[in-house]
Amino acid sequence: MKKNLNISARERNDLIAAENRKQLYEHGIFTVNIIGSPGCGKTSILEYTASHFDEKFAVIIGDVKTALDSDRIIRTGQKNAYAIETGGGCHLSAGMIGEKIEEMDKKDIDYLFIENVGNLVCPSTFDLGENLKIAVLSVPEGDEKVRKYPALFIRAAAVIINKIDLLEYMDYDIQRVKEDCRAHNPKVKIFETSVKTGKGLDDFFDYLKEQRKYF
Amino acid sequence: MKKNLNISARERNDLIAAENRKQLYEHGIFTVNIIGSPGCGKTSILEYTASHFDEKFAVIIGDVKTALDSDRIIRTGQKNAYAIETGGGCHLSAGMIGEKIEEMDKKDIDYLFIENVGNLVCPSTFDLGENLKIAVLSVPEGDEKVRKYPALFIRAAAVIINKIDLLEYMDYDIQRVKEDCRAHNPKVKIFETSVKTGKGLDDFFDYLKEQRKYF
Numbered sequence: 001m002k003k004n005l006n007i008s009a010r011e012r013n014d015l016i017a018a019e020n021r022k023q024l025y026e027h028g029i030f031t032v033n034i035i036g037s038p039g040c041g042k043t044s045i046l047e048y049t050a051s052h053f054d055e056k057f058a059v060i061i062g063d064v065k066t067a068l069d070s071d072r073i074i075r076t077g078q079k080n081a082y083a084i085e086t087g088g089g090c091h092l093s094a095g096m097i098g099e100k101i102e103e104m105d106k107k108d109i110d111y112l113f114i115e116n117v118g119n120l121v122c123p124s125t126f127d128l129g130e131n132l133k134i135a136v137l138s139v140p141e142g143d144e145k146v147r148k149y150p151a152l153f154i155r156a157a158a159v160i161i162n163k164i165d166l167l168e169y170m171d172y173d174i175q176r177v178k179e180d181c182r183a184h185n186p187k188v189k190i191f192e193t194s195v196k197t198g199k200g201l202d203d204f205f206d207y208l209k210e211q212r213k214y215f
Numbered sequence: 216m217k218k219n220l221n222i223s224a225r226e227r228n229d230l231i232a233a234e235n236r237k238q239l240y241e242h243g244i245f246t247v248n249i250i251g252s253p254g255c256g257k258t259s260i261l262e263y264t265a266s267h268f269d270e271k272f273a274v275i276i277g278d279v280k281t282a283l284d285s286d287r288i289i290r291t292g293q294k295n296a297y298a299i300e301t302g303g304g305c306h307l308s309a310g311m312i313g314e315k316i317e318e319m320d321k322k323d324i325d326y327l328f329i330e331n332v333g334n335l336v337c338p339s340t341f342d343l344g345e346n347l348k349i350a351v352l353s354v355p356e357g358d359e360k361v362r363k364y365p366a367l368f369i370r371a372a373a374v375i376i377n378k379i380d381l382l383e384y385m386d387y388d389i390q391r392v393k394e395d396c397r398a399h400n401p402k403v404k405i406f407e408t409s410v411k412t413g414k415g416l417d418d419f420f421d422y423l424k425e426q427r428k429y430f
Contacts, residue, residue, distance in 0.1 A: 038252045038335045038364065039356025064336055065365050088366060090305065090336040118363070119336055120253045121279060121305040140355035140378065141254025148333070149253065150280050151303060163355065169384060 013126060017094035020101055020129025027106040029058075030212040031114065033128050035152055036136030037145075038118030041162040043069040044195040045136065046113055050076035052198070053205050057111035060084060060100050062092040064117055080109065091123035092116050098129075111208065120145065124152035131215050132157045139163045143173045146180035153184040158191065158207065165194040228341060232309035235316055235344025239327060244273075245427040246327040248343050250367055251351030252360075253333030256377040258284040259410040260351065261328055265291035267413070268420050272326035275299060275315050277307040279332060295324065306338035307331050313344075326423065335360065339367035346430050347372045354378045358388045361395035368399040373406065373422065380409040 007015070024031050034042050046059055050073055058080035061070040070083035082100045084092060097114065114130060116123040124133075135156035137145055140163060146153050153159065159181050161174065174192070181188050189207060193200035222230070239246050249257050261274055265288055273295035276285040285298035297315045299307060312329060329345060331338040339348075350371035352360055355378060361368050368374065374396050376389065389407070396403050404422060408415035 037254060037333070037356075038360055039353070063363050066359075066362050068359055068363060088336075090334075117336065118252070119305075119334060121303075121332065121334055122337065138254070138355070140353070140381065141252075144281075144283055145253055147281050148278050148283060166355070166381075166384065169381065 013094045016098050017127035017129040020094055020098050021131070023101055024112065024129060025215070027109065029106065029109050029112050030208070030215050031112040031128075031130045031132075032208070033114045033116060033123075033130035033133045034136060035116045035120070035123045035133060035156070036118065037120045037138070037141060040118070040136045040138035040141065041195060042115045042118070042136050043072055045160065045162065045193070045201070046073055046115060047076055048195045048198070048201055049113065049205070050078040052201065053208075055110050055209070056108050057113060058082070058104055058109050059113045059115065060097060061115040062086060062096070062117045064088060064090070069115065080104065086117060090117060090119050090121075091126050092128055093126060094128050110212065120149045120152060124149075124155060132211060135159045137161050137177065139166045139170055139172050143177050146177055146184065150184055153181055153188075156185065156188065157211075158189040158204075160191045160193050160200075160204065162193050162195070164192045164199065165196050228309045231313050232342035232344040235309055235313050236346070238316055239344060240430070242321040242324065244321065244324050244327050245423070245430050246329065246343075246345045246347075247423070248329045248331060248338075248345035248348045249351060250331045250335070250338045250348060250371070251333065252335045252353070252356060255333070255351045255353035255356065256410060257330045257333070257351050258287055260375065260377065260408070260416070261288055261330060262291055263410045263413070263416055264328065264420075265293040267416065268423075270325050270424070271323050272328060273297070273319055273324050274328045274330065275312060276330040277301060277311070277332045279303060279305070284330065295319065301332060305332060305334050305336075306341050307343055308341060309343050325427065335364045335367060339364075339370060347426060350374045352376050352392065354381045354385055354387050358392050361392055361399065365399055368396055368403075371400065371403065372426075373404040373419075375406045375408050375415075375419065377408050377410070379407045379414065380411050
């Protein structure tokens with residue numbers, strides 16, 4: 001895209017996001033933007049997905065520094081894993097994703113999972129060209145995160161409450177969390193998951209397949 | 216401060232930070248900027264501090280939305296607690312802190328704890344006028360955070376590894392975390408803490424008292 005000096009950085013992002021979305025749609029690739037705090041389990045969910053989701057997909061993983069997370073995905077045998085090192089940047093942008101889409105072998109891919117930079121604030125409002133935003137919460141973070149970081153939960157179509165195997169060791173009011181999610185988005189779909197036990201992840205995969213039918 | 220259109224927002228922040236630092240110094244107030252992910256335990260550490268640190272201090276707590284955290288501190292009986300709601304902003308700025316310093320009763324205060332917005336990226340490089348930056352990590356976040364978010368660990372004088380009571384339930388290589396911290400800052404002071412058991416927090420308080428002597 002030519003640089004147009006009359007538009008803001010945000011408008012430019014949104015234009016590139018629209019181009020990404022169009023291109024992904026033309027290739028039949030349903031795209032999910034996964035957002036959550038550092039350490040909430042985004043990469044672990046994608047590792048589990050790599051070995052349990054019986055569909056063809058690619059993964060783009062953003063980190064401030066290192067390609068540790070994409071290496072974890074590649075080790076599962078998943079070849080379509082791409083790393084973006086933002087070099088300090090606190091969120092992925094549509095431009096960064098656009099470059100990876102160019103690079104990617106788009107044939108025989110039905111889903112694209114984008115793991116955003118670990119950050120509950122900045123990635124929330126940047127469109128990358130995805131079809132769905134998915135928020136990941138984790139039990140040890142505490143049960144008030146939805147109230148404190150509303151921007152993400154207004155926009156997320158689904159929320160994954162991860163590490164529920166730790167519920168028994170923590171004081172975590174999961175009903176309150178679900179109510180807070182619904183207060184921001186009455187139609188939100190909520191999954192309670194544990195990568196350790198696999199709980200809830202099949203339901204999540206079924207949800208993705210269902211969503212792809214209508215995109 | 217008069218608005219000077221010839222300087223960048225960052226330079227403006229740093230000028231205000233320098234003013235904050237000077238003003239706090241003149242009142243003998245030693246100031247700590249506490250930075251960590253959402254849910255790493257920043258507020259819980261300050262709650263514990265409110266009931267166990269035998270010095271006179273004030274607290275400023277930043278959140279994107281809500282004053283839930285400062286309410287938690289006020290409930291401990293601590294009167295000098297101030298909330299900043301950034302309304303979407305992903306870090307505190309020196310200007311926001313400057314306003315609270317104006318408002319604050321600075322007599323008989325020896326320490327100021329600033330709890331930054333829960334975010335391991337954006338707050339790292341913004342000077343607020345503090346004397347020390349302290350990073351808070353938490354065991355359930357996983358042991359690779361120092362490598363992935365270097366900007367904070369280059370700048371933090373001390374690192375608190377919190378929720379160590381959960382070590383027995385997790386695969387967390389604490390030696391690796393400490394080595395990564397020292398790779399970024401060989402002189403870093405590291406504390407292993409649990410707010411549940413109180414472990415490590417007295418050492419942290421002793422460290423603060425020692426630091427205040429020389430500021």
